[in-house]
Amino acid sequence: MASFAPLAPSPPTTADARLALTEQLLACDAARPCAEAVVAWLTHHARAAAAACVAREEPGGRLVCLAAHGLTQTQCMELEARTEDPRHPLVEALGQQEPRFVSGPRAALPRVGAAGGVFTVPLGRAGSPPVGLLLVWASGPALPAEVSWVASHAGPFLARQAAGPLGPGGSGLFRRIIDAVVDPVLLTDLEGRPHLANARAEALLVAGPEASEGRRRAVKLNQRVFAAVLSSTAAGRVPGPSRREVPLVDPVEGMDLLFELVTQRVYEPDGREAMVSVLRNVTDLGRATQALGESYRRLRATEREARSERHRLDRVLDSVADPIILSAPSGGTVMMNDPAEKLFTPPPDAGRAAQRRVRSNHATFSSFLANLLGAEGSLRWRGQLGLVDPATGATRPMEAVASKVMGDGGELTGIVTLFHDRSEALEKARLLERLREVSTLLEARVQVATAELAEQNEKLRRQAIQLEQASAAKSQFLANMSHEFRTPLNAILGYTNMLLQGVSGELSPAQKRNLTRIDSNGRHLLEVINEILDITRIEAGRMPLNLSDFRIPELLQEVMAEMDPIIVRSKLAVSTHLAPRLPQVHGDRQKVKQVVLNLLSNALKFTHEGEVKVTAEYAPATSTMSISVTDTGIGVDPAYQEKIFEDFQQVDSSPTRAYGGTGLGLSICRRLATMLGGRVSLQSTPGQGSIFTLHFPRRTRRT
Amino acid sequence: MTNSSPTLKPLVLVVDDYDDAREMYAEYLEFSGFRVAQARNGQEALDQAFALTPDIILMDLSLPIIDGWEATRRLKNDARTRAIPVVALTGHAMTGQSDEAKGAGCDSFVTKPCLPDELVAEVRRILALRGGAEAR
Numbered sequence: 001m002a003s004f005a006p007l008a009p010s011p012p013t014t015a016d017a018r019l020a021l022t023e024q025l026l027a028c029d030a031a032r033p034c035a036e037a038v039v040a041w042l043t044h045h046a047r048a049a050a051a052a053c054v055a056r057e058e059p060g061g062r063l064v065c066l067a068a069h070g071l072t073q074t075q076c077m078e079l080e081a082r083t084e085d086p087r088h089p090l091v092e093a094l095g096q097q098e099p100r101f102v103s104g105p106r107a108a109l110p111r112v113g114a115a116g117g118v119f120t121v122p123l124g125r126a127g128s129p130p131v132g133l134l135l136v137w138a139s140g141p142a143l144p145a146e147v148s149w150v151a152s153h154a155g156p157f158l159a160r161q162a163a164g165p166l167g168p169g170g171s172g173l174f175r176r177i178i179d180a181v182v183d184p185v186l187l188t189d190l191e192g193r194p195h196l197a198n199a200r201a202e203a204l205l206v207a208g209p210e211a212s213e214g215r216r217r218a219v220k221l222n223q224r225v226f227a228a229v230l231s232s233t234a235a236g237r238v239p240g241p242s243r244r245e246v247p248l249v250d251p252v253e254g255m256d257l258l259f260e261l262v263t264q265r266v267y268e269p270d271g272r273e274a275m276v277s278v279l280r281n282v283t284d285l286g287r288a289t290q291a292l293g294e295s296y297r298r299l300r301a302t303e304r305e306a307r308s309e310r311h312r313l314d315r316v317l318d319s320v321a322d323p324i325i326l327s328a329p330s331g332g333t334v335m336m337n338d339p340a341e342k343l344f345t346p347p348p349d350a351g352r353a354a355q356r357r358v359r360s361n362h363a364t365f366s367s368f369l370a371n372l373l374g375a376e377g378s379l380r381w382r383g384q385l386g387l388v389d390p391a392t393g394a395t396r397p398m399e400a401v402a403s404k405v406m407g408d409g410g411e412l413t414g415i416v417t418l419f420h421d422r423s424e425a426l427e428k429a430r431l432l433e434r435l436r437e438v439s440t441l442l443e444a445r446v447q448v449a450t451a452e453l454a455e456q457n458e459k460l461r462r463q464a465i466q467l468e469q470a471s472a473a474k475s476q477f478l479a480n481m482s483h484e485f486r487t488p489l490n491a492i493l494g495y496t497n498m499l500l501q502g503v504s505g506e507l508s509p510a511q512k513r514n515l516t517r518i519d520s521n522g523r524h525l526l527e528v529i530n531e532i533l534d535i536t537r538i539e540a541g542r543m544p545l546n547l548s549d550f551r552i553p554e555l556l557q558e559v560m561a562e563m564d565p566i567i568v569r570s571k572l573a574v575s576t577h578l579a580p581r582l583p584q585v586h587g588d589r590q591k592v593k594q595v596v597l598n599l600l601s602n603a604l605k606f607t608h609e610g611e612v613k614v615t616a617e618y619a620p621a622t623s624t625m626s627i628s629v630t631d632t633g634i635g636v637d638p639a640y641q642e643k644i645f646e647d648f649q650q651v652d653s654s655p656t657r658a659y660g661g662t663g664l665g666l667s668i669c670r671r672l673a674t675m676l677g678g679r680v681s682l683q684s685t686p687g688q689g690s691i692f693t694l695h696f697p698r699r700t701r702r703t
Numbered sequence: 704m705t706n707s708s709p710t711l712k713p714l715v716l717v718v719d720d721y722d723d724a725r726e727m728y729a730e731y732l733e734f735s736g737f738r739v740a741q742a743r744n745g746q747e748a749l750d751q752a753f754a755l756t757p758d759i760i761l762m763d764l765s766l767p768i769i770d771g772w773e774a775t776r777r778l779k780n781d782a783r784t785r786a787i788p789v790v791a792l793t794g795h796a797m798t799g800q801s802d803e804a805k806g807a808g809c810d811s812f813v814t815k816p817c818l819p820d821e822l823v824a825e826v827r828r829i830l831a832l833r834g835g836a837e838a839r
Contacts, residue, residue: 482794483765483794486794486815486816487721487724487794487815488723489816490724490794490815490816490817491721491723491724491727493816493818494724494727494728494731494816494817494818494819495723495727497818497819497820498727498730498731498734498819501819501820503730503731503734526816
């Protein structure tokens with residue numbers, strides 16, 4: 001910074017004076033001190049009455065008095081003129097390329113003492129319009145050589161200075177340059193009040209009178225924020241540029257914007273401190289940062305998720321009862337679950353034995369993995385490993401399946417080995433084997449027992465055959481017996497019959513009575529023989545069914561006729577009662593007749609007085625024929641009502657019994673009824689009589 | 704004894720190895736107005752039948768030498784005796800024997816004991832049947 005210093009009054013040598021001015025001008029970095037040096041030097045060395053330097057101000061096109069010597073403040077002010085006025089002598093002079101002498105009084109050019117006129121000397125570079133004028137008041141029109149020299153030196157210097165900031169507004173070029181910068185640029189004082197602002201900065205921080213209310217408010221807010229930030233930055237007194245972030249509002253769009261503020265402390269030409277601020281719009285950057293933050297947060301979340309997934313996987317793997325090991329392609333263990341750890345890591349308080357067992361397990365597993373790694377192309381390897389429980393030393397037979405895990409490019413990324421404890425399976429197999437042994441033993445025993453059983457069965461079969469043979473022998477015996485009885489009985493009955501018929505002559509009544517008794521006893525004997533024979537025949541299955549169609553009334557008539565002699569002797573009222581419309585019967589007539597004969601003879605035998613009724617009925621609903629023999633005899637005690645149908649059973653079987661008979665009659669009746677597909681029932685009250693009924697189907701079927 | 708003729712009483716051949724029975728039936732048959740010839744076994748029965756050509760034969764089935772079934776079969780297979788009715792007499796009441804007897808050619812079957820008058824009634828019945836058939 002140069003400042004004006006008055007020169008010595010004694011005139012120095014011309015060369016020295018010129019050198020001093022040149023040095024002074026070189027030291028100047030602004031137009032004003034430069035001009036002051038020039039006018040001072042001229043009034044001293046060129047013996048000018050007064051001198052002044054005016055320059056065109058940009059923008060505005062005004063002439064400004066940069067420096068004056070020998071003029072009053074008012075005279076200086078008179079020199080300042082609008083350049084739009086072409087008739088103004090100074091504006092006119094500015095349009096000239098050569099110095100001119102303006103003599104005599106002239107408007108706008110003040111008079112100074114004895115000076116006859118004013119030289120107007122254009123200042124600037126050769127070939128370009130002058131930027132200012134040097135005014136020198138002199139007495140004659142001869143231009144002093146010092147003036148020409150000063151003008152030729154000071155002109156280019158002044159022109160150079162005119163390109164820089166010549167005043168608070170700056171030059172037009174400068175203005176255009178900073179307006180071209182896309183970021184807002186400001187020159188402010190330390191409190192943030194703007195001295196200079198480019199178009200972008202004005203858009204943010206300046207509102208014209210015609211601006212809308214919203215815009216004015218936004219600008220006001222921005223100004224406040226900016227001023228606060230700037231003044232706090234200035235107070236910080238940080239050397240060099242400083243960076244801060246400033247949130248501002250776009251006054252037009254109303255959007256929040258974020259700027260990075262770069263400030264640099266500078267000195268203005270007048271020596272005051274100022275701040276140069278450059279605002280860089282980092283809103284997008286902020287958004288990007290925000291997005292980045294979001295991505296980062298998501299990444300973290302994903303990572304956390306992955307970690308929890310990994311933990312979950314770990315827990316899942318740990319919860320698997322079977323050991324699982326993940327190995328690297330090199331064979332090193334990457335991960336193992338808890339069950340695997342129990343096998344392949346020593347327990348916390350492991351002794352040397354446990355360590356040795358773990359090493360042994362590792363060795364076994366490594367050699368197992370080597371099988372898979374050595375086998376080209378095969379993805380899986382299965383093997384039986386004899387591992388040892390490190391804690392207890394118990395053998396843990398394991399089935400291991402190692403599978404290669406291939407990456408997307410087909411490269412081996414790892415090996416998963418699953419172990420399966422075979423102890424249980426082996427134990428089961430052992431038990432199964434034991435079971436088989438026992439089963440075999442049991443089977444052998446069963447075979448022995450079966451053989452014994454078969455032997456027993458054979459014995460039983462033989463016994464059965466013997467029994468059958470014995471039974472057949474019995475039947476044969478009875479048949480033979482019957483025959484042997486019949487043959488003499490036939491003769492006895494035959495001769496008795498003949499005698500009674502008088503074949504051998506007339507008999508006396510006593511003879512006749514005796515013969516009748518022989519006949520009666522013979523017949524009884526025959527009856528007994530017949531009954532025994534019937535039972536034998538039925539038991540031997542040699543009683544065939546002879547089925548035919550017949551009618552009940554005729555059958556009952558025959559029965560009554562056969563029983564007539566006994567009925568007559570019994571002196572009982574015997575009657576038959578036939579239900580109307582009795583249907584024809586298909587069955588074994590002989591057997592039906594025999595049953596009815598037996599029942600009737602039974603009734604006659606056990607009835608002393610009263611009556612005997614034979615009743616025949618038919619129940620269409622069940623197609624059942626019923627023939628009942630009702631008596632008024634001694635009846636059967638309920639206790640005996642079932643028993644009397646059994647073989648050889650009689651109500652009274654004592655030696656003193658009152659009624660004779662074999663006890664086979666009712667038994668035969670029941671067997672015959674069964675053969676007919678029917679049955680014999682009994683209703684009886686002791687002392688009041690009995691009702692024996694033969695029930696049989698209208699149509700007997702062969703079985 | 705000579706061959707039977709329509710004018711003579713019918714000749715009955717009684718075959719039975721049990722003398723009392725045979726003689727009893729013979730006596731009663733004669734008493735009832737028949738001529739009677741007797742045989743004690745199957746062979747005699749065949750000889751008598753061929754020799755006498757009786758009107759009816761009462762054949763006991765259990766007989767020595769040749770049993771009643773066989774004798775009947777031979778009689779029925781012989782043209783000379785085929786027409787003679789045979790009434791089987793048996794003390795064996797077991798079933799099947801009557802069928803067997805009929806199979807052998809017996810015309811009737813009577814179970815012993817059979818009272819003489821019942822037997823005569825049966826003989827008369829068979830002869831009446833045969834007579835009716837011959838009359839036709």
